[in-house]
Amino acid sequence: MLSQQREIVILGGGPSGAAVALGLQKLGYERITLVTEARPFKAMEGISERVVEGLRGAGFQHALKDLPEPGPRFVTWNGESNQANTERLIDRVLFDQSLMMDLAMQGVHVIQGRVKGVKSAEFGHEIQVESCGQPIVLQADFLVEARGRAAPGGQLKRLRGAETVSLLQYWQGSEMERRSAVQSFDRGWAWLASDGLGRRYLQLTFDVASAALPEKNRLVEFCNEQLLRLDQAAPFLSGAEPTGELHARTSTPVLCEEASGPNWIRVGDAAMSVDPLSGNGIFQTLSSSLQAPAVINTLLNKPSQARLAQQFHQLRITELFYRFARIGRDFYAMEQQWPEQPFWQGRSHWPDDQPLHLPADIDQVQVCQRPVVNHGFVQMVDVVTTPDQPLGIWHLSGTPLAPVVTAYRSSRDLPELLSRLAAGGLSEPQQKMVLGWLQQQGARF
Ligand code: FAD
Secondary structure, eight states, X not given: OOGGGSOEEEEOOSHHHHHHHHHHHHTTOOOEEEEEOOOSSOOEEEEOHHHHHHHHHHTOSHHHHTOOOOEEEEEEETTEEEEEEEEEEEEHHHHHHHHHHHHHHTTOEEEESEEEEEEEETTEEEEEEEETTEEEEEEESEEEEOOGGGSOOXXXXXXXXXXXXXXXXXXXXXXXXXXXXXXXXXTEEEEEEEOSXXXXXXXXXXXXXXXXXXXXXXXXXXXXXXXXXXXXXXXXXXXXXXXXXXXXXXXXXXXESOOEETTEEEOGGGTEEOOGGGSOXXXXXXXXXXXXXXXXXXXXXXXXXXXXHHXXXXXXXXXXHXXXXXXHHHHHHHOOSOTTSHHHHHHSSOSOSOOSSOOOOGGGOEEEEEEEEETTEEEEEEEEEETTXXXXXXXXXXXXXXXXXXXXXXXXXXXXXXXXXHHTTOOHHHHHHHHHHHHHTTOOO
16 A cells, blocks of 8 residues: 555644644645544633744644734733733634634544544554544554643653643633733742733643642632732733633643654654743644654655654654753743742753753864655754754755865865865855854854
């Protein structure tokens, strides 16, 4: 059977499952089924322009059309307030529906239903689904696990950060502009958003081990006590009333240390989920999902390269996880009003003390072989690694970098280096660009 005709079933229709479905379709896969049910609670989330670019790159059209304009984001952190940034506030139920609309319009088979169980074996998977009250059994040659944080972990090894919970409450009131706000407080931080129609989403994030949260029936009251102390919350509470509903979301950072096998892969939050503080959840989800189709293609078509493809996927999600964990750590460390509080103590040093960016050092710039995505497959090529880019840079704006570093290693004499680059086919603007890059790494001619 042609690999493109193998049955691929994707579990979960958030941004990761949807992006993998479109990516597989672009590679010519015809038999893709995505099973999903709508998320069981309302949520607003903020996305940056990088996410918009990611969605465009993944091939979404409908979801992009429905995105609201960016709104102001107010921040009070370490006692200082600013309004430097903006974010687009999306209603996750509507956003996920738009993603499914994109898939339907592009011919992907979507089943609305709940995955009840999965039996996996070496030669395939059997998936039990309940759709409109009816049981359905699907057979898959390849399984994509994209059910987000709800994906069962089984025996898979995972690395977890400090156990964290976000309590999401809804208030309703008179119309208020679409905006969001962040504020730290002694026991955690708040993210507040208004949808422009009178609904407010008030989210408080706590440390699970130390927060001493009250019983369920007192949680709303407890959250309101915290909110009333926050300056940034005042405009969201003014003229509004709590609706009494509250939803708890686990927001612990989790890295799955085995995120693929010969006939399965985990993507998005099912592979690694980051602290919502970074506001990068959907961005990292798209990043891991855009590489997944090439990993799947390699696993199905080039079994001899299966280990390489799995290593590539694992390396990339691990790198992403640590990058976002360190961004979170540095942001937590900027808050210095309550250094003795467990919430801040536990987060301002995790996952390690390594700086987010390592300084450039031309002596550590090396040419070596690393896996990359090339024409829909994972394969080994010569790349350039630097202290800050250990996974390697293959191309710089389309120009392969390894021959440039090799030429630099052979001669640091500028005219000679330029003539080698010209002999390698680089135009003058390309030569200028790569020389600039070498100088940024500390090269001197
Ligand atoms: P999900 O979006 O979770 O999609 C999984 C899908 O699978 C869902 O539709 C779900 O209903 C479905 N599903 C689950 N189980 C089953 C089942 N058994 N059967 C069928 N379907 C099932 N990210 C941001 O970019 N900005 C933010 O402001 C932001 N705020 C956040 C706040 C909190 C408190 C948390 C916890 C996360 C936040 N995130 C934010 C992160 C963001 O929500 C995730 O990173 C992103 O949604 C992950 O996408 P995904 O496709 O991997 O999973």
